[in-house]
Amino acid sequence: MGTGAAEYYNLLKVPLDATAEEIRAAYFAATRTYHPDVNPSPEVRQMFIRVQEAYEVLSNPQRRATYDASIPSDQRQLPPIAIDWLLSRRVLPRLTEPQLVYVLLDLRVTVPSDPSKAPPAHICLVVDRSTSMRGERIEMVKQSIAHLVRHLRPNDLISLITFGDRAEVILHATPAQHQIDILHHVNQIQVGGGTEILHGLETAINLSRYANHANNTSTQIWLITDGHTYGDEQASIELAATSRREGIVINAFGIGEDWNDDFLDALTSIAGGTTHYVRSPEDLHMYFERKGRSTRQIFARGLELHCVSEGGVNLRYAFKVAGDIAPLSLEIPIPLGDLYSGEKMSVVLEFLVPPLSREITGLNLLRGKLVMEIPSFEVRYWRLPFAVSCEVGEEVEPMVVPDALLQALSRLTLYRMQEKARQEIASGEVSRAARRLQYLATHLLAKGERSLARTVLLEAEHLQRTHQLSGERGKQIKYGTRSLLMLPEPRKD
Amino acid sequence: MITCPNCHHQELPGALFCSECGAQLVVVDRSATQTLDMIQSDYFERKRSKPLPLLAEENATPVAVLSVALRVIDSDEVIHLSGRSEVTLGRVVEGQPILPDIDLTPYEAYAHGVSRLHAAIKITPQRISIMDLGSSNGTRVNGQKIVPHVDYPLKHHDVIALGKLKIQVIIQ
Structure with missing residues (x-):
């Protein structure tokens, strides 16, 4: 266990500038996690004692000041992360009706990546071993x-960890160098039973929770499933929210056609991760390899936007278009997942601006803090203040939309069209949904996505006949339009 | 509210794409990243022209006399527009009630798909803009199609295309 200069802050998972109130809240949260009544293992007891120690120092202003003075000043400098943004309109016209404005928020690490400094990753695989997984x-x-x-x-x-009707730990955290040992355990997986995702997740989070802090690893849960879980969706999503607060990201891999994509998307987006649609063994191979590689590049993890909009401005939509592509939850704080060295994260935000009165000359669309954990730093928890603001003017200027923003939105629009079609199907407006899919197909053809366009057209026909989406094509369209966002990045200026 | 030109769905001002049919609702100014090939006349222009009084900017001092000319790229002929505040471009056909100010028939307008009343150029001391008048084959500025009946600002060296007839804007 590390005993770095800012260990007390790290134990309580708070930044150096935390207020007394925040330290108190963090202390209570930590005691709940590490209380010997919750988990009687000796390591956890040790942790509990250390948390007490940390709180005794940090809750006392004098002792805190002495402790703060002992932290070297080069460790107090803000982390090298640049926050940039582009607005669809620099000056908002003063309109008497509501209007929309778009923001492309870019986060990137401004120092070259140094993989040797990245702490080891801990990948906790949670494998569905229900009967339907049998065979291939x-x-x-x-x-x-x-x-x-x-x-x-x-x-x-x-x-x-495998789960069917209940969950079992097949292998505790083991270094990847013990290959034979790991593969031996992997081969013991037997199929049979139902799909109780909640049990699997609970076991995984308990296992990760302690390993996480004790070894200073970046823990990720990879959930691999092919079916629906019944009745425990809500509880699973709440659990995912807890896991994120502890710095554990959940990614999901859905195999075949029968898994619940709405549920897994909700689950992973609240836990700062992404969902992947697996159609073939090659897909799973590729996703595993790519994800495994990216764990090495993690610079900051568990990013969250703690922010407010001012002047009645309403954040209507958020989507991560670069980094790991994923829809974002609109609940504040917004989880953004991990930030990689050498790869920027871009988020598209859509704001609804109310009618603007005469007194308003500028607006803060978003103001708040970006909260994160940087595993390779002595001081691990940080928050960066930021604000996205725009002016308000009398004249309606012609729109000069930055290219990068337009490109991102142009691709996102396709994804949102299928999203809207799904909503329409859910509310029974089948013919509208079918028409929308036809529009979508036209745009896909224009972009040269012929096979996806064909799938969309087939689905539009199928929809008119049966009044519902087919599982397979529905997923193909959703994850197909989403993967369009991965096309070559617009050039950096 | 703004109306989608494609499906006539009503969108909030500021929308970039139609939420109904996905059509793009804004015209993009790509000229910032555009590189035009140098041709002989450009060298000539360069020697004389100072940094351009770029028009939409606030601090640009209004120029008293703005000389605007159009150079038909294929034939390399220059049409001067000085002294006018609005000019319509098109081609003259017999029996046509409204005639364009500038007849492009000599430049094979018909073959290039220029409509009878194709586009209008407006010149004010502050800015120069072009508007497509609902032509059959559309108008492009630097390769980007513009929405009919909407003013679109022009800069020195912009290339406009009426149908396939390409014309470069020269502002002094």
């Missing part, structure tokens, strides 16, 4: 895990 599916999972293990760094950790 469970085999592809086993093979992909083997592939993943070969591609991790020797000190990265792997743990394995």
Whole structure:
């Protein structure tokens, strides 16, 4: 366990500028997690004692000041992260009706990446072993895990949990260098039973929680499933929110056609992760390899936007278009997931601006703090203040939309069209949804996406006949339009 | 409210794409990233022209006399527009009630798909703009199609295309 200069702050997971009230709240949260009554293991007891120690110092203004003075000043400098944004309109016209404004928010690490400094990753695999996974599916999972293990760094950790009707820990966190040991356990996975995702997640979070702090690893839960969970969706989503607060990101891999994409999207977006649609063994192989590689590049993790909009401005839509592509939850704080070295994260935000009265000359569309954990720093918890503001003017200027913003929105529009079609189907407006899919197909054709366009057209026909989406094509369209966002990035200026 | 030109759905001002049909609602100014090939006349222009009094900017001092000319790229002929505040471009056909100010028939307008009343150029001391008048084959500015009946600002060296007839704007 590290005993770095800012250990007390790290133990309570608060930044150096935390207020007394925040320290108190963090202390109570930590005691709940590490209380010996909750978990009687000796490491946890040790943790509990250390948290007490930290709180005794930080809650006393004098002792805190002495402690603060002992932290070297080069560790107090703000982390090298640049926050840039582009507005669809620099000067908002003073209109008597509501209007929309778009923001492209870019976050990037301004120092070159140094993979050697990145702490080891801990990947906790949570594998569905329900009856439907029998045969090809469970085999592809086993093979992909083997592939993943070969591609991790020797000190990265792997743990394995399977769930059917209940969850079992097959393998506790083990360094990837013990390949044979890991593969031996992987091969023991037997299929049978239902799909109780909640049990799987609970077990994974308990296992990760302690490993996380004790080893200073970046923990990620990878949930691999092919089916629906019944009745525990809400509880799972609440659990995911808890896991994020503890710095654990959840990614999901849905195999085949029968999994619940709405549920997994909600689950992963609240936990700062992404959902992947797996159609073939090659898909799973590729996603595992790519994700495994990206864990090495994590610079900051568990990013959250704590922000408010002013002057009656309403944030209507948020989507992460670069980084890991994912829809974002609009509940504040907005989880953004991990920030990688050498890869920028871009978020598109849509704001609804109310009619603007005479007194208003400028607006803060968004003001707040970007909160994060930087595992490679001595001082681990940080928050960066930021504000996205625009002027308000009398004249309606012609719109000069920055290219990068327009490009991002142009692709996002396609995804949002299928999203809207889904909402329309849910509310029974089938013919509108079918028409929208036809529009979508036209745009896809114009972009040269012929096979996806064909799928969309087939689906529009299918929809008119049966009045519902087909599971397979529905997912193809959703994740297909989403993957369009991954096309070459607009050039940096 | 603004209306989508494609499906006539009503959108809030500021929308960039129609939420109904996905059509793009704004015209993009790509000229910032555009590189035009140098041709001989550009060298000539360069020697004489100072940094341009770029028009939409607030601090640009209004120029007393703005000389605007159009150079038809294919034939390399220059049409001067000085002294006018609005000019319509098109081609003259017999029996046509409204005639364009500038007849482009000599430049093979018909073959290039220029409409009879194709576009209008407006010149004020502050800015120069072009508006498509609902032509059959549309108007492009630097390759980007513009929405009919909407003013679109022009700069020195912009290339406009009426149908396929390409014309470069020269502002002094």
